[in-house]
Amino acid sequence: MVQPKNLKKLTRERMERTGESYTTARKNIMTNKPESPKAARAAAARNYGKEAAQKAKAPAPAAAAAPKQAPKQEELPEYPAPENVMQYDAALWHRVFTQAGVVNPVTGQPFTEAMLAGLAGGIGFMQHSFVDQDEVSVALITRAHPEPYTQNLLTRSGAKLLERTTSSPIRAAEYLDAGLDAGRAVVVRVAVNALPWIDADQVDEADTIDLAVVGDYEDDLLVDDGSGSLNAISPEDLSAARAKRKKEKFWQAWVVSRRSPKSEALAANVLDAISETTARLLGTSQMRGIPAHFAKNFGVAGMRTFAARLRDSEGKTGWAQLFAEDAQREQALEQLAGFLADTRFGGIGGLRGQYADFLDEAAELPGLEALGEHAASYAALAALWIDFSQLLFAELEPADLFNALAGALEQIADAEEHSAAALAETVAALRA
Template identity: 65%
Template structure:
């Protein structure tokens, strides 16, 4: 085969455009292979490799550019770096929707993390303790639960969202490539303990998380895991982590259209979400998939159950007895403190401040101005929850545990009282607004 005199120059120019290595670029020129959209994405993403390698240094990534292949809608905005993450999943989908160009029809600004969190179900309460041979766990969830948080968010945000599940790893890659080729980022669901940058021994094998694939780097992928940097993961490692999720195997979702939702749709969905949130807290809604004997651990009833067990110093279900061993006490309080500061199942102010922001933003939707009157209640609750979190001391001694638990019980009883008042008032307003709209 004849070779052009400037083959080396052409190969290097192609390397710059596509991110291919020299050998591949040279071979593809000689065989006349066109430059693929996937190769073009690799070129756009390669600048972020160093940032991903320097993740531990806390270096924030630059926003990657949209794919080189023409998108079916208008030019897409760049993918935003994770900032001010209060609730992980709502913040993740905020970034996906920003990249897709979807906006709030009232403000013409992006659908905010607060609005998405509220539509997903907002806030809730669940507490569980389990005693094992060597440890006692303390799980506290202040996010909406047990309803499917992300699925509710996607169904209610009003954007067009394409979801796929498949038992075929090859088909899963095809779906992802098609979305990336169209200039869209792709959310995937993975087993956390299978991610290369996670210590699998520290994470339950059943625990999952959603990541966003934002582009290619050479033969690997760049993913957003909410850490503030883009991590590099191989195609094989991502496929393995996705396959370990037996339910919804190889699930992925993307936003194929920049079409914004209608304001009336968002208003209707906000009222649906508020009814779900308040009825779950007040105990007037049946909890899907939860046995009746566990219901006492959910909502405001769960808060009062929790306070009673904190105050109980004599029975085996009281926390003083459950955490009578120093090692169990330290482990349980560390875990409890983690749930209160975590951004997936809890967070700052138990996410009540974020819910106040949701009510303020939802008040701007057609016919929902009255919702803004309730945001102050949830700002007060955010402060009460932060004060509760400050009482939890992972270094408390066994001798002082009952005194600490008594203080926590007092705080939790106050929280339950204010939560009930706030949810009752909000539920009445939402019901009235829904009647007026029908």
């Protein structure tokens, strides 16, 4: 449904004339429902009564009444600009929490991107590669997957949020306005290819992304998409982009209170998050929604599966046969490099350096000092992942390149297994 321009202004003017609630007034404007003369007369009478009551309560001119102080308004920090982003979703919520005034109970400072990324599940591994009708498809995910990354982040952070999902564009706009009117950024979920500044041909139709709506600009809305500056989008375009997200249609969330979690509760959630991360990497827990035959592509086992495919020179799933043509091989390597540099599903150093920062910060929580001992091993893993990324551009013959990549990945797999097993052992001891 197309929204008229200046909808907020029109809604509030109608509220004044008719006495309708904001929700009713907005709905009636959207459906072109005429204003009731009876409601307008009743609103005028109420306004007249309020003015008369205020005059009756006013002190006599001669009385030296003490001036009343205006009620204290909650002052919130300005919405911060994206800076040195490692992981998109954790960075987005770092900015939203910062603007809402939610802080880490130990440091008294806003939750860092590293802490939120660790709470979301931190790191992981998943790889797949195939050619379908000459179209190359390669993916390599190094963040937590397939668990619900953002939902885990929100739940474990302990922040007080209001989440809404609706199939009604009118109701969704009302929910959005409620958050903005409270002075909070509102996070919404949209189809990437429906955004006006995105080339729809360059992204998959199923790709979605979360944006933070931070306020109004004339007739448009300002959104944070992690680009470093705010983009303006019309309410109509935003509604259309949200509507194309079939699952969780018109989902949104905003922070309703600057209340911070208790340090003890945050410490317990940190341990839950780390247990999930290590179990996923070591393959000691079953992943929900993942078929048994595909589970071999996840975690440390997935790293070894990928290394074997890189070395395989004869099998159909080996990279030597799968990407025998030069053009397809170049596409595969470019896609692999793109995932490793991406901030949505990967990141520099496979996000292992960020995970080291998370462990260092988590060690400041009560009773979790031992976690800091593992930060160095994940910092070392980040260096190995960077070496692997740079090797993709080595000027080698295809067979030599694939063998070199396989060797680097086997070294990473051994280090990942050792680090995850040691970290899991520490968490078990902390819980004992």
